[in-house]
Amino acid sequence: MRAGSKLPGTRLMAETLNIHRKTVVAAYDELKSQGWTDSIPAKGTFVCSALPVIEKQPFTNNQLLNSEKNVSGFSFTRKKHLEFTELKRERGSIYLGDGLPDSRLSPIKEIAVEYRNVLKLNYNQDLGYDSIYGNLYLREALLSYLNETRGLSINIDQILITRGSQMGIYLASRLIVSDAKELIIGETNYKAAIDAFNETGAKIYTVEIDKNGIITDQIESLCKKKNVSAVYVTSHHHHPTTVSLSPERRMHLLALAKTYQFAIIEDDYAYDFHYSNAPILPLASNDVHGNVIYIGSFSKTIAPAIRIGYLIAPKDFVKEAAQLRRIIDRQGDVLLERTIASMIKEDLLKRHSKKLIKIYKTRRDLFCKLLKENLGNYLNFDIPDGGMAVWVLLDKKYNWDLIKKMAERSGLIINDWRRYDPFFKGHNGLRMGFSSLNEEEIRKSVSILKNVFQKLN
Amino acid sequence: MRAGSKLPGTRLMAETLNIHRKTVVAAYDELKSQGWTDSIPAKGTFVCSALPVIEKQPFTNNQLLNSEKNVSGFSFTRKKHLEFTELKRERGSIYLGDGLPDSRLSPIKEIAVEYRNVLKLNYNQDLGYDSIYGNLYLREALLSYLNETRGLSINIDQILITRGSQMGIYLASRLIVSDAKELIIGETNYKAAIDAFNETGAKIYTVEIDKNGIITDQIESLCKKKNVSAVYVTSHHHHPTTVSLSPERRMHLLALAKTYQFAIIEDDYAYDFHYSNAPILPLASNDVHGNVIYIGSFSKTIAPAIRIGYLIAPKDFVKEAAQLRRIIDRQGDVLLERTIASMIKEDLLKRHSKKLIKIYKTRRDLFCKLLKENLGNYLNFDIPDGGMAVWVLLDKKYNWDLIKKMAERSGLIINDWRRYDPFFKGHNGLRMGFSSLNEEEIRKSVSILKNVFQKLN
Secondary structure (H helix, E strand, O other): OOOOOEOOOHHHHHHHHOOOHHHHHHHHHHHHHOOOEEEEOOOEEEEOOOOOOOOOEOOOOOOOOOOOOOOOOOOOOOOHHHOOOOOOOOOOOEEEOOOOOOHHHOOHHHHHHHHHHHHHOOOHHHHOOOOOOOOHHHHHHHHHHHHHHHOOOOOHHHEEEEOOHHHHHHHHHHHHOOOOOEEEEEEOOOHHHHHHHHHOOOEEEEEEEEOOEEOHHHHHHHHHHOOEEEEEEOOOOOOOOOOOOOHHHHHHHHHHHHHHOOEEEEEOOOOOOEOOOOOEOOHHHHOOOOOEEEEEEOOOOOOOOOOOEEEEOOHHHHHHHHHHHHHHHOOOOHHHHHHHHHHHHOOHHHHHHHHHHHHHHHHHHHHHHHHHHHHOOOEEOOOOOEOOEEEEEEOOOOOHHHHHHHHHHOOEEEOOHHHHOOOOOOOOEEEEEOOOOOHHHHHHHHHHHHHHHHHHO | OOOOOEOOOHHHHHHHHOOOHHHHHHHHHHHHHOOOEEEEOOOEEEEOOOOOOOOOEOOOOOOOOOOOOOOOOOOOOOOHHHOOOOOOOOOOOEEEOOOOOOHHHOOHHHHHHHHHHHHHOOOHHHHOOOOOOOOHHHHHHHHHHHHHHHOOOOOHHHEEEEOOHHHHHHHHHHHHOOOOOEEEEEEOOOHHHHHHHHHOOOEEEEEEEEOOEEOHHHHHHHHHHOOEEEEEEOOOOOOOOOOOOOHHHHHHHHHHHHHHOOEEEEEOOOOOOEOOOOOEOOHHHHOOOOOEEEEEEOOOOOOOOOOOEEEEOOHHHHHHHHHHHHHHHOOOOHHHHHHHHHHHHOOHHHHHHHHHHHHHHHHHHHHHHHHHHHHOOOEEOOOOOEOOEEEEEEOOOOOHHHHHHHHHHOOEEEOOHHHHOOOOOOOOEEEEEOOOOOHHHHHHHHHHHHHHHHHHO
């Protein structure tokens, strides 16, 4: 229709199109609200003469035609150490990952219901900017949840909602060990954390890890010689070796932190996945002198795609971390934060964890049993107390590169061993995640590996 | 019930409780899946003898009782320049903000519907880790959307999905101007961006802004003397002064970038909100030599709480930015990214923008008219071509601090003028956002301000 022309009345239009008049009225309202039409009282609806079509205004004639811009015309820092290749998943292949949650078990219905409730409750006012500390409802829910499940006794000022754990590690790293400040980590360790420490410029010292976790005597020796600002520790199921830090070492580490005034960056990503006996309370539960920064997330319990985590620390540090987070990312996703808050309050999260523990324990048992029976001659491992993966050491006669290549041809994708040996110590170890595979997939994985070794011999 | 005891049959239980048997079966299944019961074929359901209750294991007897930890026992960097005070909103007060979207107009129903569809389509496999570049569906949708609405001609490798614009600015800043590399910005400017540049250690030079935007001749002079790595520019509705960069200056800036090989960090947060004439295409639409990093987000169109933005740049830079983003935050929220992708594909976003433009234009007109009529003697401003706020200069006889205090007592909250004068030039200016207020609120705001000035005289 032309500008200025009159639209048929709604009654006529409804009859012509044989639809309900309400539908026509709704359509007319929509056209008006978008500025296509104007209604003049007692006259009718008219197509606007000045249509609200905003044209673009090019500022030059020689518009770009072919512009696959692969190379930039300016300089920037290239961070070789961050090199990261995304995994290519092929349909039908099994991925024996790093210890991922099984997305098929994600509480997707519960998320959908709670999300809709959050939207329905007409929380429009909540779609504006929210607190840089994270949504208050989630912080409140988290306060009781963490105090109850982890024996913490924190208050609300000590909580910063982050994206996943990774953001907590990045923030802590930037505030505590940037500009060549000294950091101790266990060796070997979680690559994404090492990447964050390197990225912020920390000077990294490594100490050994044994069956009781990071060796705190070695930390003490280093503290006597160096000016240590922080120790990064995974209290449960150290990545990649899966060991837990013993109670004695927890006490020792806390005492050292007090004496040498360093921060303990406690990454407790696997606290909720403990199968054999009770999980040991985190260092944060006994942080009398304000040394612990406790980091966790819901990525493992709910799903990796749900990017909500937390950083718990003394109030002054949390404040500083929140200010820094504002510069990086302003705030979190309010709708999702409220959704997770509801799931915590209604105990959905705890019930879901319980289910997962039962299922993952069965998978661990089956995977370890089959691995032992079929590949015990080539591979060496301990059954992990918890977590989602097994730390597998390969007989040094063999190398993972060849095995990886051969397994892939049969449809089994395993990780690159290099990410587990960031300091080139020659562990010949690989982390094999059992949690994301069902019974059939576990059987198939082990059978493929078995065939690979048979061919090698 | 005790461990080992048998549960009544489902039929009996259903009768006893007078509920449907299916409900009982579902409840029994749930108990079993959580590990509370075991069923023995042909015998029945029994309470497990080994209940899966995972107790916590404290590692010391002197558990913390009173632990309000306000002060940390370690050192960390305190970034004074990031100091940020959260706004306290009082019920009933009107907030004449910085130019915020009106959350009441957010397409909340559309988000809810699309979000549910995304979940329903059984995308469980998408709840795992996703690409560090952002969800592919969203990148594809964005590719056509940006090429169409902004005259870009990019390909998929040039897109990185970020949280809001802030993350794009942070990533660009860290990769290009960290460690005292030289950056030019217009003065006055957007405080959150300045904070990001300061945080990453840029050496900042300022040039002036006039009615045609940043003065490119001054940039040229600086380039001759300094080794400039980047220029930060807001092409439409410079923050806070609301001016647009003229076509001539766009051409000039691009030519300078080519000659001096610097990056143009183009923050185009307000491209979609142009009321008077057509918006000028972004610098990125004519980036022949790979100098432009184009940053935008959906925070203004959809809602600030929806944290999805994008960074468009030459492929080599996008790759580096994605690697860095992985260290900070791993990836975005897949569910939300897919929701926004659907909204773009179904044209919901464009339709919503159109609605907003019409409403915000009316609000701008009313606000400016009332401001002129009632406060023209004290305040000086130009009607902005677009955007969501007016840049108001106050007669130097008066000061904003007093006006702010008095207005607040009458229920009108205005911003702190200091954030608009980060280099202490004495502009005596304040940004007043009209977009988040409806007609009644606009009238009330101006009337409160009028009363304040009457009291002052």
